[in-house]
Amino acid sequence: MRLSxxxxxxxxxxxxxxxxxxxxxxxxxxxxxxxxEGEEGIRQQNKIWSFIKDNSLFKANYNSLTLDESRRIxxxxxxxxxxxxxNPITCGSWFNILFQYDAxxxxxxxxxxxxxxxxxxxxGTERHMDILHKFSxxxxxxxxxxxxxxxxxxxxxxxxxxxxxxxxxxFCLHSPDFExxxxxxxxxxxxxxxxIIFAQLITPDKVNHGLHSFIVPIRDLxxxxxxxGVTVGDLGEKIALNGVxxxxxxxNNYHIPRTYLLNRTADVxxxxxxxxxxxxxxKRFGASFGALSIGRFNITWICSSFLNLAVVIALRYCAIRxxxxxxxxxxWPVIEYQAQQARLFPHLASAYAVKMFSQKYCEIINNFQIxxxxxxxxxxxxxxxxxxxxxxxxxxxxxxxIARDAIQDCRESCGGHGxxxxxxxxxxxxxxxxxxxxxxxNNVLIQQSSNxxxxxxSCLLNxxxxxxxxxxxxxxxxxxxILKQKFNCTTIEETISxxxxxFSLKWLxxxxxxxxxxxxxxxxxxxxxxxxxxxxxxxxxxxxxSLIYGxxxxxxxxxxxxxxxxxxxxxYEVLRKLCSLFGSTILEKRLVxxxxxxxxxxxxxxxxxxxQGIIMLCKDLLEDAVALADxxxxxxxxxxxxxxxxxxxxxxxxxxxxxxxxxxxxxxTWWREILSSKL
Numbered sequence: 001m002r003l004s005x006x007x008x009x010x011x012x013x014x015x016x017x018x019x020x021x022x023x024x025x026x027x028x029x030x031x032x033x034x035x036x037e038g039e040e041g042i043r044q045q046n047k048i049w050s051f052i053k054d055n056s057l058f059k060a061n062y063n064s065l066t067l068d069e070s071r072r073i074x075x076x077x078x079x080x081x082x083x084x085x086x087n088p089i090t091c092g093s094w095f096n097i098l099f100q101y102d103a104x105x106x107x108x109x110x111x112x113x114x115x116x117x118x119x120x121x122x123x124g125t126e127r128h129m130d131i132l133h134k135f136s137x138x139x140x141x142x143x144x145x146x147x148x149x150x151x152x153x154x155x156x157x158x159x160x161x162x163x164x165x166x167x168x169x170x171f172c173l174h175s176p177d178f179e180x181x182x183x184x185x186x187x188x189x190x191x192x193x194x195x196i197i198f199a200q201l202i203t204p205d206k207v208n209h210g211l212h213s214f215i216v217p218i219r220d221l222x223x224x225x226x227x228x229g230v231t232v233g234d235l236g237e238k239i240a241l242n243g244v245x246x247x248x249x250x251x252n253n254y255h256i257p258r259t260y261l262l263n264r265t266a267d268v269x270x271x272x273x274x275x276x277x278x279x280x281x282x283k284r285f286g287a288s289f290g291a292l293s294i295g296r297f298n299i300t301w302i303c304s305s306f307l308n309l310a311v312v313i314a315l316r317y318c319a320i321r322x323x324x325x326x327x328x329x330x331x332w333p334v335i336e337y338q339a340q341q342a343r344l345f346p347h348l349a350s351a352y353a354v355k356m357f358s359q360k361y362c363e364i365i366n367n368f369q370i371x372x373x374x375x376x377x378x379x380x381x382x383x384x385x386x387x388x389x390x391x392x393x394x395x396x397x398x399x400x401x402i403a404r405d406a407i408q409d410c411r412e413s414c415g416g417h418g419x420x421x422x423x424x425x426x427x428x429x430x431x432x433x434x435x436x437x438x439x440x441x442n443n444v445l446i447q448q449s450s451n452x453x454x455x456x457x458s459c460l461l462n463x464x465x466x467x468x469x470x471x472x473x474x475x476x477x478x479x480x481x482i483l484k485q486k487f488n489c490t491t492i493e494e495t496i497s498x499x500x501x502x503f504s505l506k507w508l509x510x511x512x513x514x515x516x517x518x519x520x521x522x523x524x525x526x527x528x529x530x531x532x533x534x535x536x537x538x539x540x541x542x543x544x545x546s547l548i549y550g551x552x553x554x555x556x557x558x559x560x561x562x563x564x565x566x567x568x569x570x571x572y573e574v575l576r577k578l579c580s581l582f583g584s585t586i587l588e589k590r591l592v593x594x595x596x597x598x599x600x601x602x603x604x605x606x607x608x609x610x611x612q613g614i615i616m617l618c619k620d621l622l623e624d625a626v627a628l629a630d631x632x633x634x635x636x637x638x639x640x641x642x643x644x645x646x647x648x649x650x651x652x653x654x655x656x657x658x659x660x661x662x663x664x665x666x667x668x669t670w671w672r673e674i675l676s677s678k679l
Contacts (some may be wrong), residue, residue, distance in 0.1 A: 031571065051633050099306060154444070310403075398550035630646070630650045
């Protein structure tokens with residue numbers, strides 16, 4: 001039955017030069033796409049792409065827009081999508097494919113029409129349902145304001161205060177200075193009427209209860225001017241994503257009703273008493289941070305969208321672009337060259353790894369949110385929230401760096417044509433760049449993961465149970481045995497088997513936990529403060545530990561996914577090779593540690609086995625690379641790059657783009673200045 005639906009679900013690709021490689025594929029790309037994304041996922045994509053194709057408002061504009069025009073057209077397109085029930089709520093995580101069309105749209109929509117209502121629903125209670133309804137009805141436009149001018153990833157260091165006033169039954173919001181201004185708030189610069197503000201809650205007894213969230217009116221609903229006591233503005237032009245009006249807000253003793261505190265986990269009574277469903281303050285933070293981890297897991301899906309698009313463009317182009325050959329009369333497509341395969345195919349493998357991870361864990365975090373709202377066991381939620389926070393703190397940086405490096409390699413692999421704006425690779429690179437910073441700057445955020453891992457290692461050393469509700473580190477209970485093992489593979493095939501690659505990463509994680517813990521203990525014995533211990537145990541220790549944890553989880557998720565019974569034999573085989581290439585590429589970069597830690601002896605030749613395995617896998621995957629890219633590719637009008645169109649007629653499309661802009665063929669308006677010396 002599923003086969004009969006394929007023709008309606010997935011369109012045939014146009015005939016052209018790329019057929020040379022498509023006919024060599026050893027699997028049906030449509031069937032693989034169906035199994036990878038599911039029927040509902042493909043229907044969601046078709047709904048979004050068809051709407052964009054048929055709506056004149058979304059017609060591609062090849063001229064640069066002013067900042068104001070960028071914001072206006074982004075807002076207009078968002079309204080059109082909302083009016084047609086295309087939004088983060090109805091489409092779920094598949095909404096993120098919009099990043100492949102215009103990243104500004106989903107960035108702004110995800111905050112205003114996804115993150116804000118989700119936060120109100122998750123952290124609010126019945127008394128906030130009317131406000132939630134107004135957000136849903138577009139009577140209110142909400143944004144999410146956590147970061148401050150002088151504080152970003154360190155959420156506990158935020159300086160905006162919300163002091164309860166018993167007499168007025170209000171919270172008084174105040175920004176002590178410009179450094180405490182909420183900033184980088186997407187949608188606040190020109191659009192928002194309300195903001196979810198995170199501020200330090202202070203009760204009348206002068207006790208600071210830490211960061212809490214409030215629904216705060218910002219602009220007058222009739223005039224759209226800032227309310228008294230509120231200074232709001234725009235941060236101006238950015239490197240990219242200029243359809244998003246990132247703004248700032250400053251409060252000057254600004255009062256809001258007591259009921260505007262989102263009070264699912266904590267509240268303040270009318271007489272100023274602080275009450276919480278969590279006796280332990282840290283457990284309240286654990287549940288809250290678990291809820292906020294949805295943004296970071298969502299970014300891994302965004303990284304997947306950008307990564308997929310760049311890989312599709314580069315692989316299709318490199319399958320057409322010819323350079324040199326075995327004779328003067330024969331030129332090879334550059335994809336045939338070993339160096340180019342090693343340059344691109346590991347990124348193709350990463351694209352599948354990140355895609356599978358993001359799909360699985362976005363579903364997990366969504367289920368966690370449901371449990372948080374339903375009021376399940378608070379202690380259990382705390383533990384789950386902490387693990388999700390640690391996992392997202394490792395994988396968000398890892399996935400964004402994987403995509404960053406892949407996009408750059410894709411750009412370079414397309415040579416000079418890749419540098420043309422029409423290729424889209426430069427815009428993809430600029431748009432993706434923000435993923436390395438927002439929702440926690442990568443190098444700072446990643447420390448959250450190592451802190452949790454070290455705390456679990458400490459439990460293990462002290463004879464206590466490891467707390468890993470999602471099983472991401474449950475193997476640590478066997479760490480003593482794992483660390484005693486040695487690399488003993490005798491063949492290339494054995495070395496790059498999924499089982500051995502995964503075990504090698506388990507060994508590396510245990511090794512770095514032991515190594516980092518020793519570094520921490522040595523610093524403590526030297527009399528260092530807790531702060532200096534954390535600071536001086538990062539480079540080559542805790543930071544690497546967190547990255548290996550993320551790499552292990554990505555590989556394990558890839559392996560678990562392809563072991564599911566949905567795949568046909570030929571699909572499993574090509575996915576197994578991709579998974580092996582992903583794991584081998586990761587491990588090859590860790591060779592120094594494998595030798596230095598004693599896992600591999602000098603005469604084991606693990607370096608040669610891994611590298612020969614990578615070469616072997618790349619050569620083998622040449623048969624399937626274009627078809628694997630087809631699985632990831634959106635329609636041509638979304639790819640919108642002459643280098644990456646499905647028919648492979650690269651040079652025809654480049655010519656069309658060049659001649660489409662009449663200015664390219666016209667004399668410049670300032671031509672007299674060129675000839676001024678002759679006049």
